[in-house]
Amino acid sequence: MTRRTIITLALWLGALAACAAVIVHTRFSADLSAFLPAAPDARQRALIEQLKSGVAARTLLIGIRGGDAAQRAAASRALADRMRAEAAFEQVLNGDFAAYAAVGRWVVEHRYQISPAVSTERFSADGLREAIDDTLSLLGTPAAASVKPLLERDPTGEVQRIAEGALSGGGPRTRDGVWVSRDGQRALLMALSRAAGADLDAQAHALQTIRDAFAAQATPGLVLELSGAPKFAVDSREQIRSETKTLAITGTIMMGGLLLVTFASLRALAAAVLPVASGIVAGVATVSLVFGGVHGMTLGFGTTLIGEAVDYAIYYLIQARGGAAGGPHADEPGWRRWLHEGWPTVRLGVLTSVCGFLALAFSGFPGLAQLGVFSVAGLIAAALTTRFVLPLALPNGTPGVGLRRHLGHWADRLVQVTPRARHWFTALGIAAALVLLWRHDRLWESELSSLSPLSAEALALDAELRAQLLSGDERTLVAVMGPDLEAVLQRVEAVSARLDALVQQGRLSGYEAITRWLPSQATQQRRRAALPDAATLRANLAAATAGGSLSAKRLEPFIDDVQHARAAAPISAATLAQTPVAPITAALLVQGSDGQATALLPLVQPAGADGDALHAALEQALRDIDGAHVLSVGDELRRLYRHYLGEAQGQALFGALGVVLLMGCWLRSLPRLLAVCKPLLLAVLLTMAGFALAGVALGILHLVGLLLVVAVGSNYSLFMDWLRHQQSTDEDTLASLLLANITIVLSFGLIALSHIPALSAIGRVVAPGALLALLTSAAYASASARPRAAPMVKVPSERA
Amino acid sequence: MRADRRRVSLWVGAWIVGAASPAHAAFGFDDLMRTLAQRRSGEAKFVEQRFVAVLDQTLTYTGTLSYTAPDKLARHTLTPRPESFVVEGNQLTLQRGQRVRRLALDSVPELAAMVEAMRGTMSGDGSALQRYFKPTVQGAASRWTLTLVPLDFRLLGVVRLLRIDGHQSDVRVVELQLADGDRSVLTIDPISSKTRP
Numbered sequence: 001m002t003r004r005t006i007i008t009l010a011l012w013l014g015a016l017a018a019c020a021a022v023i024v025h026t027r028f029s030a031d032l033s034a035f036l037p038a039a040p041d042a043r044q045r046a047l048i049e050q051l052k053s054g055v056a057a058r059t060l061l062i063g064i065r066g067g068d069a070a071q072r073a074a075a076s077r078a079l080a081d082r083m084r085a086e087a088a089f090e091q092v093l094n095g096d097f098a099a100y101a102a103v104g105r106w107v108v109e110h111r112y113q114i115s116p117a118v119s120t121e122r123f124s125a126d127g128l129r130e131a132i133d134d135t136l137s138l139l140g141t142p143a144a145a146s147v148k149p150l151l152e153r154d155p156t157g158e159v160q161r162i163a164e165g166a167l168s169g170g171g172p173r174t175r176d177g178v179w180v181s182r183d184g185q186r187a188l189l190m191a192l193s194r195a196a197g198a199d200l201d202a203q204a205h206a207l208q209t210i211r212d213a214f215a216a217q218a219t220p221g222l223v224l225e226l227s228g229a230p231k232f233a234v235d236s237r238e239q240i241r242s243e244t245k246t247l248a249i250t251g252t253i254m255m256g257g258l259l260l261v262t263f264a265s266l267r268a269l270a271a272a273v274l275p276v277a278s279g280i281v282a283g284v285a286t287v288s289l290v291f292g293g294v295h296g297m298t299l300g301f302g303t304t305l306i307g308e309a310v311d312y313a314i315y316y317l318i319q320a321r322g323g324a325a326g327g328p329h330a331d332e333p334g335w336r337r338w339l340h341e342g343w344p345t346v347r348l349g350v351l352t353s354v355c356g357f358l359a360l361a362f363s364g365f366p367g368l369a370q371l372g373v374f375s376v377a378g379l380i381a382a383a384l385t386t387r388f389v390l391p392l393a394l395p396n397g398t399p400g401v402g403l404r405r406h407l408g409h410w411a412d413r414l415v416q417v418t419p420r421a422r423h424w425f426t427a428l429g430i431a432a433a434l435v436l437l438w439r440h441d442r443l444w445e446s447e448l449s450s451l452s453p454l455s456a457e458a459l460a461l462d463a464e465l466r467a468q469l470l471s472g473d474e475r476t477l478v479a480v481m482g483p484d485l486e487a488v489l490q491r492v493e494a495v496s497a498r499l500d501a502l503v504q505q506g507r508l509s510g511y512e513a514i515t516r517w518l519p520s521q522a523t524q525q526r527r528r529a530a531l532p533d534a535a536t537l538r539a540n541l542a543a544a545t546a547g548g549s550l551s552a553k554r555l556e557p558f559i560d561d562v563q564h565a566r567a568a569a570p571i572s573a574a575t576l577a578q579t580p581v582a583p584i585t586a587a588l589l590v591q592g593s594d595g596q597a598t599a600l601l602p603l604v605q606p607a608g609a610d611g612d613a614l615h616a617a618l619e620q621a622l623r624d625i626d627g628a629h630v631l632s633v634g635d636e637l638r639r640l641y642r643h644y645l646g647e648a649q650g651q652a653l654f655g656a657l658g659v660v661l662l663m664g665c666w667l668r669s670l671p672r673l674l675a676v677c678k679p680l681l682l683a684v685l686l687t688m689a690g691f692a693l694a695g696v697a698l699g700i701l702h703l704v705g706l707l708l709v710v711a712v713g714s715n716y717s718l719f720m721d722w723l724r725h726q727q728s729t730d731e732d733t734l735a736s737l738l739l740a741n742i743t744i745v746l747s748f749g750l751i752a753l754s755h756i757p758a759l760s761a762i763g764r765v766v767a768p769g770a771l772l773a774l775l776t777s778a779a780y781a782s783a784s785a786r787p788r789a790a791p792m793v794k795v796p797s798e799r800a
Numbered sequence: 801m802r803a804d805r806r807r808v809s810l811w812v813g814a815w816i817v818g819a820a821s822p823a824h825a826a827f828g829f830d831d832l833m834r835t836l837a838q839r840r841s842g843e844a845k846f847v848e849q850r851f852v853a854v855l856d857q858t859l860t861y862t863g864t865l866s867y868t869a870p871d872k873l874a875r876h877t878l879t880p881r882p883e884s885f886v887v888e889g890n891q892l893t894l895q896r897g898q899r900v901r902r903l904a905l906d907s908v909p910e911l912a913a914m915v916e917a918m919r920g921t922m923s924g925d926g927s928a929l930q931r932y933f934k935p936t937v938q939g940a941a942s943r944w945t946l947t948l949v950p951l952d953f954r955l956l957g958v959v960r961l962l963r964i965d966g967h968q969s970d971v972r973v974v975e976l977q978l979a980d981g982d983r984s985v986l987t988i989d990p991i992s993s994k995t996r997p
Binding site for chain 2: 130133134136137139140141142144145148151164172173174175176177182503504506509510548549550551606
């Protein structure tokens, strides 16, 4: 071993060890946050924040089906009881109002601070008379059951008023004391897990707790249904884990088999694995260092890297074969000759790929940025391993023959045959461009869901449970921001006044607001000031009840409570957090990561309402309130997605431009540059046109796939150009191209079969795209050579 | 405990009353429902008196009631203060002064039962009544009494029974007896009504 060898090996092993050390401490996540972009403006930030870490990320929807109604109700109660005993849940709701007793007591105690009716007029003689009449009008009806016990303490019905506001809109159907679906066939529950949405281990534990609790009490025939963001996150992590494993194992076996058959050498096979493994290890470690964690999807993508990284090994193993070709470096050892001949092209290929993926690294989608960084680091590591480590292991490439000779034959045939179809390719390319022009408006996907790793069935169940539980459209809400909490609360009160008007008009069924529980200090102050002292109140009450059916002397408890309220400490966000009301308000006031408070007002729309008209009415009603924004979650996400699709398209174009510039610098010849670019352009056009004709809209991940096609295809096209330039028909180089292409088509074909939509999208683009890139590169291989009339392709049998 | 025992005895009582009524009576529940189902729409004035133990006086309300087949029922109180209660299908709209509230009826089952007691009787929807109540009919088509006892124990804790008196397809008096002894009597004076041809 030379000193150089030792140093190389030491550096390589040291780098691998360092990467391994990083990976050991890496946090792997699989929540949906990687698919949510870092939002550009304040209101989108509020939305994303809410989706990422808000209550939505912790809410589990539970359904119980099968059996009869009584069994389902009993199961719902038993399940809720068990869940409430678990520390994993902050709140478990199943429509059983017994669970709200503590909230009820809090409301009674704080009614003069939170009732919207409290005003100076209300405590005048006239106001009191009217309020008392209102309350008395409930007596003698079934509603009296809730009024009577409090009649002497709360004759003005403040508790009723508060309840009226809080019980707005639809609400789930209740039967046998628990929530059921509108058709009555399903008992419904909703739970808020205590752990953060991103803490997937805790979420998985919470889900298991529910399953165990259900199994422990379930009557045979009852079926548990679970949905909600935590369930999706846990499931997709599981799916990504298992699929990544399956893909990695199947891919490895397939590649291994292929390489073994081709090279007929175990040693060659082992050597081919080195760059791939080094690339993946380096990619994961780099992403971990840059982003502080690795998303499961990035790992899934790692399997796709096998496809390109193994090419480097193949190029080396075949092209460095000893004494293969003539030329100026014929007498040198294989690896040294390869450094002069094959490596510059591979290096350029690596640089172009890096250039393409570097563009992605700047994406606003954390998931895409991770893919970009992963690919850049992985490809560089794989290339460096090929360049420095493989020559140590196999200085003369692979010794085995195997199928290689046949590959050479086939590759030669390919180069001979395809140029005859060159005009066809050109024609197809023009046709493809026309197809793309014709379908340009339907070419791109506009739904964020195309990035979601969830199955359509899971989404359908979720939509169903959500519609039943959260009544109406929880996807429209008003977000209110402000410089400080008090400002936010005052603005929410202003917004509430406008929303009340819409409720009166019937355009809204109801809404929720933090200020129902935590009024601004100004409002609390105003209400406190409206409460009269005992003497005044007693006098007003006497006047108000004169000749009425409820005598004033029975209302001393009311006077006491009002005096008590006059002295009560104001409700603050801090004190509220210690009360039974806290779980209800958690969803309505969120503390952003920047420490700024945002209030969210979910709206309940009347059944069959026109969402767009409502949105417009809301915008109109709230236009002059600072910091108030109307959000339609679906629209907003679509807008964001379009923004990022546009950004990704720009980045892809930028990346492609970088690739072209790089090749231009290397080739230093416009005709050669054009010759190299033409096949790539054709491959991309044909692939896109194929998707357009199949009616599949292209999403961001298809775009990533196209970038990969350009990255991989540039290798083919550069090698073809190099051969042409050398006036050479090195059969080994052709064989290596063909083999590299087969491996890529196979490995991405495998990925195309994945059940994870994001992965299969990449696979479905790259597999056909790479094949097309090879065919078109071969087709145009002899373009610039023709005028010189040199025989581009020698008869292969001479050298076999 | 006492309330529970009372509830149980009510249950048993209701059951005995139900069981005791002969199945081959000349005018039964199904006959009554058929008679009532003739009605397409109707409008009436009402006077409601509530007898509430904790109050010194009887409360009196007047206003109009209207029913439109199949499922719209409206009660507009005019005195002492305007108030309205309109239910159509599963949607309940309450208005008092300037305040309007809308509720899904099936989200408050006790309320749904009370609405069904009126609406089911107006429309002759026997299955709706039987979903929430144990019905008993006494008398003849010319003068009948329908007694409704809640089936759900939660509602039974609030409402002891409803007694509805009528004449042919007209509902004349609705008496509501609450579990705590309070009661209300709604006297209906038809203005107009339309029946099926």
